[in-house]
Amino acid sequence: MIRIEPRLSPSKIMVYGAPLLAVGLTLVAGALLFGALGYSPTRSMYLFFIAPISDSYGLTELFLKATPLTLCAVGLAVGFRGNVWNIGAEGQLTMGAIAAGAIAVTWHDSTSFLLLPIMMMAGVLGGLAWAAIPAFLKTRFHANEILTSLMLTYVASLFLGYLVNGPLRNPEGFNFPESRMFGDAGLMPLLVEGSRLHIGALIALFIVLLAWLIMSRTLIGFQIKVVGLTPLAAHYAGFSPKKIIWMSLLLGGGLAGLAGMFEVAGPIGQLQPVISPGYGFTAIIVAFLGRLHPVGILCAALLVALSYLGGETVQMELSLPLAVTGVFQGMLLFFLLACDVLINFRFVLGSKRKAVP
Amino acid sequence: MSPEHLRLELQGITKKFPACIANDQVNFEVKPGEIHALLGENGAGKSTLVKMIYGIMQPDAGQIRWEGKNVQIDNPAMARKLGIGMVFQHFSLFESMSVLENVALGINEKGPLKDLAKRIIEVSEKYGLPLDPMRHIHTLSVGERQRVEIVRCLLQDPRLIIMDEPTSVLTPQEVDKLFVTLRSLREEGCSILYISHKLDEIKALCDRATILRAGKVVGYCDPSQESARSMAQMMVGEEIKIPAKKEGVQAGDDCLVVNNLSMSSGDVFVADLDSVSFSVKSGEIFGIAGVAGNGQNNLLSILAGERLCPDDRSILMNGRSIAHLGPQKRRKLGLAFVPEERLGHGTVPEMSLADNTVLSGHGVSDLVQMGWLRFSKAHALAKKIIEAFDVRTGGSKSEAKSLSGGNLQKFIIGRELLKNPKLLIVAQPTWGVDAGAAAAIHQALMDLRDQGCAILVVSQDLDELFAISDRIAVISNGRLSPARPSHDMSVEQVGLLMGGMFDQVDEWDEDAQR
């Protein structure tokens, strides 16, 4: 019989080992799944994980997809650390895109270099405002932020649908539910010619470093951690949980809004009924996979971005549904949660009690 | 069952945990119709041992014999079937459920609830433990809750009742009543395994005692033949220097003044504060006694600033109102607070000792500068505390939860003392702490008082309050009695006050004056 026993102190190896183990287990389970469906496990795994990044264009696509994931996940992770469960990043991303998009559409013939910074600010504010609603409802009425932030995601995507079908629809677009294309001044400058990778990736990198510094070195980061770990101790220290709720929701919302702006001003270039393949939800996985640590999140975002590319590749090559990506992401998170147990517990062989005559 | 059989016999019981051996080759026996004491310090392994007798845990090795037969007690239902009942220290009751439901959940038979309600009333009246089966647990006092547990045991006609520290939550008068019940049970032939570290109780009640130290049996004795001192020595293993009581000589001006403080607890399960008034002078230790759950936590969190009081005149420190200030601002004025819950209130369990110095040190010391943490300073401070207060730990990087209760308490008290506070508020300073650490903590508090600090101690432990306080007041159901010098007070008086009989004590005084 195997049983679980608490460790005397958390295993340092497992803090880093558990995510790697989870990735390994996901690969094995994925191979088995493909095998069970009648595809060659090695070929499909190659197509899923290696083929997409075997050329430089693939790499730029990887960084492009990792950008919104990183931004959303860094913001969410700060909240999760503080026990604030914002799971509405998808909606905040959408509202950021809407706010930035509305400006780009309104001044579509502007050539001012100020347009892009203004759009970024609008994106941040849009996401921030949307996240302020659950923050207000939580601090004022104790309404569960998980449910409110999620409900607002549905509202945001319906709002986007309304806009591209109505007020923001392209007047010259043959009634397609899309806005007009943004002007050149409203598009993110590219990092690599011939790719879609834009300077948003660098901004995301900078934000990762900033978040790392804040979380590990400042009193604010310390406060968030204390509030998340032991709310009573936070009261003792004089840290205000309400402040933390506001701060982490606004931060998460602002970063998600920025990610939304990057999407519409980057690869998409206009407002469409759907602007994110679930980045805001997937960012939850990224946040956990990255140990809620900004640098870990960066690595996790690259891995998860790969699962998006891999899903597209197997869709083209094996005509498997794109939903494979979701299955992989779900499995990854499950295995990670399970492997995390090894940090504080260990498995022991043998029976708990000796036989009594 | 023949009378010559022992009721319960433990042979070589051993239980190991990853961090320690809780019980090591424990042997002892309980005879029919005796009250047997299991005596030991906090952490000696008493609770683990009785959990195995009641089937909550299984021993790693050893044999339990019940009325002459080897038994393996797989679960509490089996223990109850054998005739073993248990009254838990932290009650095993469900707050939002009725007395009746609680009893039904804790007994093996599954009859209709209506019949059970009748039997509860019968049994509770027979043993002088009145109970209303329909009331909800959260409306009951701590003493009444214990009654529910006892009645639940008695309903199953047990032949052995295990009582884990039953008096720690009772007033002295309630303790006397409990002893009457226990003695009458003994007359009926029921055995009682009585777990305690209070020597005078064991002398008063028990027929025999088994003494545990660090998981091992270190001796058996007849408590009536031993002195409290000799039993203490067996229990602790070494002579503890109990600090001599010395009253504060020069109490100065009022440092903390609480004026007519009334405040709802914000929780339906907890008593509201009702016009509480008192003052603590610089250079004195002011003790507040009372049974848990009478408003102490509410009072403490208001005094510490964790909850704010809307009435601005209700709390003054050195003459200025602090009612509207948060914990941080109060610390800047020289207030320090040691909460009851060491892990999860006074410290963050998963953080290092160094990080835990920041918890109460940010803003009042140089641990934080312009919003940036200064790790080297925090580690230096943690090391200083560890050295100055003899905290046994792996070092300043150890997680708070890795420390034993006594060492963590020394760390927290040290952390607050090193700030040279003008006013120190301490809750349950030695709750669950071994005797050596308790003596050290008491000495440190008295030294601090002699340096002119005003100290407020809130404790359930009357011995402790009488040992260190200069004045004592009693809190009961959210009301605070007038304070008196501790040398003018008897345990009986404090007991009456703990039960809320504020008027009777006054009459008593008038009687004494006549």
Place this chain on the structure above:
Amino acid sequence: MIGFEVETLIAILLGVARGATPLVFAAIGELITEKSGVLNLGVEGMMLVGAVSGFITVVVTGSPILGFFAAMLAGALLSSLFAVLVLFLHTNQVASGLSLTIFGIGLSAFFGLGYIGTPIKGLQAIHISGLSDIAIIGPLVFGHDIMVYLAFVLVAATAWFLGKSRWGMILRAVGESHHAAHAIGYPVVAIRFAAILFGGAMCGLAGAYISLIYTPMWAENMTAGRGWIALALVVFATWKPGRALIGAYLFGGVTILQLNVQSLGVDVSAHLMNMLPYIATILVLVLISRDETKIRLNAPACLGKPFRAD
């Protein structure tokens, strides 16, 4: 003309019952899970997996009954994954529930891909000749599909179970204080496991109702947040089955209102009307949560807290 309007009204009221029934199943399932002290945020994922497995079973076998059973089995299976993580490996319940939803969305989309657009014959409303033909009352009382009645039976049975039965009392005790329940000898983990499986089965059933009756077809993400609304309903109901039923019918009403507003001649964008159920959920949550005492008195005290023996 009058006759036509009455018929529309009856159709709307029947629609309310159809909109409410999946919410009833999911909310009751989650209510039992939460009463045992476990918060499972995977409702949406379990519903989707139930919806797709029920749908596939009906396509393959043609039997709606088998479809509902398959959905319950699938929901329970998925929830057992959550149960193992939370009960044996002591993972964070919020994070594990979220992963369950993400996993369920992916899994259902994956398996359902070949079935998008496949027509099935949904379960028809029962027809009791004589009774169902009575004017107005007939269709309203006797004109629903069998699951609508089952939902009422489930609510009554749950109310009886929690309030009157010994096992219901034990379930409440485990959710109230797992330490006390453990100390007096109840198998906390086993009881919670059972409660989670029941919750999973009910969510599966709720999903199948959507894919077999409400809109007899399969589409990715077709539950459209109803799982989350069911979670909110449990809070709204302050963990009481009867109130969950009332709440579900209120939401059923909102959903149907949104579908019928345009047919009643009001010119509002469908997108804006579709926001109604979500906004209503937020409003309801706010209304109920502002009274902290009420929540404190009714919520299982151990909700969401991990339990380890010793």
